Amino acid sequence: MTTIDTSIYSAVTEAIRGEAQRTLSEGLVTAIVGYAAARRKGSAQPIVITNAADSEKLIFSPACVNNLTVYLTKAKKEIPKTGRVGIVVKGCDLKALVGLMGESQLKRDEIYIIGVPCAGVLASTVQPSQELTSDTIASKCRECGEFLPQGCDFVPGVEIPAAPELEKNYSAEIARLEALTPAERWAYWREQFSKCVKCYACRQVCPFCFCEQCLCDRNKPQMVESTPRPAGNTAWHIVRAMHLAGRCAGCAECERVCPMDIPLNLLNRKMARELKELYAYEASFQVNDKGPLATYDEKDDQSFIK
């Protein structure tokens, strides 16, 4: 077990506070979505501030796990409808933000992006007061290569300490499943999906699930059964993975919020990997007008079609 150096986070907190203070008092932004300390020791929660005096509430710590971009897509009462809105993003969150811009859900000049140099955040299974180590770090951070967000309006000027080499959970698990036979994989997923209680927390927290009416909520015709029973659960998770293919930014929020601990992000990571292989597409900091499944190339592989 190695400790991960998070000494930069105090400097980052200071820089975020300073920037929030400046932008709010100068009237550059009408609100800032960020993280604030929560009641439990060491924990953090999302906050929307509209007053420069509240900037002192903002923090950044290893417990700042949320992807705040979701608040920009699903109307939140606290966020003013007019003016530019500031948002605090980590590298993974920025990819989601960029994806939303590519899908015309957000306009770049309507948001003020405060990027956070990040050394990793805590896994959802550990207490927020715990120290960030190679054991307590979130799985997504183990495979993250984007510690420094790019193309932001403001990024605190701190040096990110070199990250230790960590075990890659997702890659290992995908490789393990790929090596199994179809029947064994089916048994694995059947067991996982049978845990699902259809709370739709994964849909609620996903920045890309912004449809006003979800296909899975429609009942005329009903495409996916809405009850939390095995057939409907399996269909829901397949549809969810398919609708996020080529869009998912890999923030792993779905997996974090899942009350039944279903490894949801495995499906998304697997699809991202396949699309990278097939169409050389990857979620990045670069705004793409069209995702891999919204466009085509006449020379696409069709070896699977007779």
Added chain:
Amino acid sequence: MHSEKQKHAFEPRIIAFVCTWCTYAGADLAGTSRMQYPSNVRLLKFPCTGRIDPVFILKAFQQGADGVLVSGCHPGDCHYIAGNFHARRRFAAFRKLLEFIGVDLDRLQFSWVSAAEGGKWVEMVTELTERVRAMGPMREFRELALEEQWSGALDAPELKEAYNSI
């Protein structure tokens, strides 16, 4: 003269999602040319392969299909110019997802059949039917649907018997 119809222990149910401009016309040509092909295949006509949502395939399996066929115009022949190009990418991705979930991809077939290829249609449908017949019924999704009717913990002999007779 019709050849003697062979009797099989298992007749697979195959659902074919076809585009109206090419494959449907191709299947029609096979019919008007009096070519013989297995009657296991049920055709569902769509305006274009681009209209065929992966969720339809899922639904077909859930409703008891043993095999699914998706067929449309050859690349470049799409009535709507690019519908089949989009479909090609979507299905390439969907195949990978189903494979990862644990569905045997031999049950899922994609093809391009033009309005002039009645022969290719017959050949492909025959091959798919025989392949799925050899694989036996698709149990995975049906078992999931059955799980909804009684709890997995219940294991009474009469339930087992009822299950086995399905």
